[in-house]
Amino acid sequence: xxxxxxxxxxxxxxxxxxxxxxxxxxxxxxxxxxxxxxxxxxxxxxxxxxxxxxxxxxxxxxxxxxxxxxxxxxxxxxxxxxxxxxxxxxxxxxxxxxxxxxxxxxxxxxxxxxxxxxxxxxxxxxxxxxxxxxxxxxxxxxxxxxxxxxxxxxxxxxxxxxxxxxxxxxxxxxxxxxxxxxxxxxxxxxxxxxxxxxxxxxxxxx
Amino acid sequence: xxxxxxxxxxxxxxxxxxxxxxxxxxxxxxxxxxxxxxxxxxxxxxxxxxxxxxxxxxxxxxxxxxxxxxxxxxxxxxxxxxxxxxxxxxxxxxxxxxxxxxxxxxxxxxxxxxxxxxxxxxxxxxxxxxxxxxxxxxxxxxxxxxxxxxxxxxxxxxxxxxxxxxxxxxxxxxxxxxxxxxxxxxxxxxxxxxxxxxxxxxxxxxx
Numbered sequence: 001x002x003x004x005x006x007x008x009x010x011x012x013x014x015x016x017x018x019x020x021x022x023x024x025x026x027x028x029x030x031x032x033x034x035x036x037x038x039x040x041x042x043x044x045x046x047x048x049x050x051x052x053x054x055x056x057x058x059x060x061x062x063x064x065x066x067x068x069x070x071x072x073x074x075x076x077x078x079x080x081x082x083x084x085x086x087x088x089x090x091x092x093x094x095x096x097x098x099x100x101x102x103x104x105x106x107x108x109x110x111x112x113x114x115x116x117x118x119x120x121x122x123x124x125x126x127x128x129x130x131x132x133x134x135x136x137x138x139x140x141x142x143x144x145x146x147x148x149x150x151x152x153x154x155x156x157x158x159x160x161x162x163x164x165x166x167x168x169x170x171x172x173x174x175x176x177x178x179x180x181x182x183x184x185x186x187x188x189x190x191x192x193x194x195x196x197x198x199x200x201x202x203x204x205x206x
Numbered sequence: 207x208x209x210x211x212x213x214x215x216x217x218x219x220x221x222x223x224x225x226x227x228x229x230x231x232x233x234x235x236x237x238x239x240x241x242x243x244x245x246x247x248x249x250x251x252x253x254x255x256x257x258x259x260x261x262x263x264x265x266x267x268x269x270x271x272x273x274x275x276x277x278x279x280x281x282x283x284x285x286x287x288x289x290x291x292x293x294x295x296x297x298x299x300x301x302x303x304x305x306x307x308x309x310x311x312x313x314x315x316x317x318x319x320x321x322x323x324x325x326x327x328x329x330x331x332x333x334x335x336x337x338x339x340x341x342x343x344x345x346x347x348x349x350x351x352x353x354x355x356x357x358x359x360x361x362x363x364x365x366x367x368x369x370x371x372x373x374x375x376x377x378x379x380x381x382x383x384x385x386x387x388x389x390x391x392x393x394x395x396x397x398x399x400x401x402x403x404x405x406x407x408x409x410x411x412x413x
Contacts, residue, residue: 007273014269014277018284025288032295040298096305120305124239124359124380127303133365167377 048104048113049077062186069182090183094175096121103183110152114145126172136164157181210335217339223316224347225396230316233307235385241364244352246300248345254285256337259325263333278321286311354388355379
């Protein structure tokens with residue numbers, strides 16, 4: 001009995017020391033990790049909408065139609081004087097776990113651009129969705145997310161028909177396409193209601 | 207000093223964790239599809255190995271024998287999480303491309319094996335040399351496999367295009383079977399190297 005208590009005590013001391021040192025490292029790196037996420041998000045937004053001036057948070061207004069796909073964040077992107085589109089940060093299941101994408105939608109109901117923010121997938125295969133040097137159309141240097149740029153939401157969004165899959169990663173390709181389509185549809189639907197009374201929304205002074 | 211040097215060399219060639227002991231292979235083959243991943247994984251592994259071995263060696267007299275495994279795991283897990291956090295904070299790109307394999311260092315048999323077989327019995331200095339030898343031995347093999355696979359399978363080296371533009375990448379090398387093939391070739395190369403070195407040492411002794 002005494003022996004077990006001693007073992008437990010030693011184990012507890014080691015665990016406590018490990019926790020304490022981890023807490024220190026966590027506290028040091030946390031602001032840096034958050035800053036990195038923010039930088040990545042703003043940079044991606046600016047890439048998709050180069051003429052963007054500021055962003056208005058509209059996260060609560062967009063509803064996902066697919067129970068598995070969640071919208072973490074949504075912004076109305078504004079140019080010099082008028083809105084130019086919507087960007088949705090959407091997360092959904094993919095081959096290696098959850099994938100997070102940033103999808104930009106223009107007022108014309110087309111995809112302004114897609115960025116892969118987080119993807120846990122096999123390096124060299126599905127992770128190529130996030131590789132700027134991997135092209136689904138080699139000659140034109142179009143990446144997997146790049147092929148969606150300019151695509152209209154009325155299109156089929158079917159992998160191996162109008163969407164080119166990543167080699168040996170059909171599941172990843174299909175899951176990502178579904179996230180893009182779901183985010184695009186919801187954003188387009190919401191835009192419908194906004195642009196109907198654009199003057200009221202934008203001059204409402206938010 | 208001579209025995210320290212020998213300990214160091216053990217990990218790099220004679221007892222190379224990947225090529226001779228053949229442990230920790232799954233993550234090694236999984237991340238070696240690009241050179242930068244190989245370097246990142248190698249350095250992360252060396253860091254965890256070095257600090258876990260040092261801590262365990264320093265406390266080896268107070269770690270009760272019957273509770274040693276959970277204590278080893280706590281120590282290894284703590285250092286692995288630190289590497290993961292630091293990588294996320296300062297090398298977000300690398301951290302993204304390595305995905306789940308950094309947290310999985312915790313259960314890597316190389317670390318568990320070295321800690322159990324070496325660090326829990328040895329003093330500070332040999333442990334430092336052992337972990338550095340093993341770490342470098344692991345890293346060079348990763349980089350070698352990755353270079354082979356990335357150049358042939360993708361036409362690039364550490365992301366830079368090295369093959370001529372009309373080179374058609376051999377996808378086989380990026381896929382898992384290619385990893386096994388390259389690994390097998392390297393293993394036989396290492397055995398050849400080991401035999402050769404043993405022979406030349408014998409020749410020296412005779413002379």
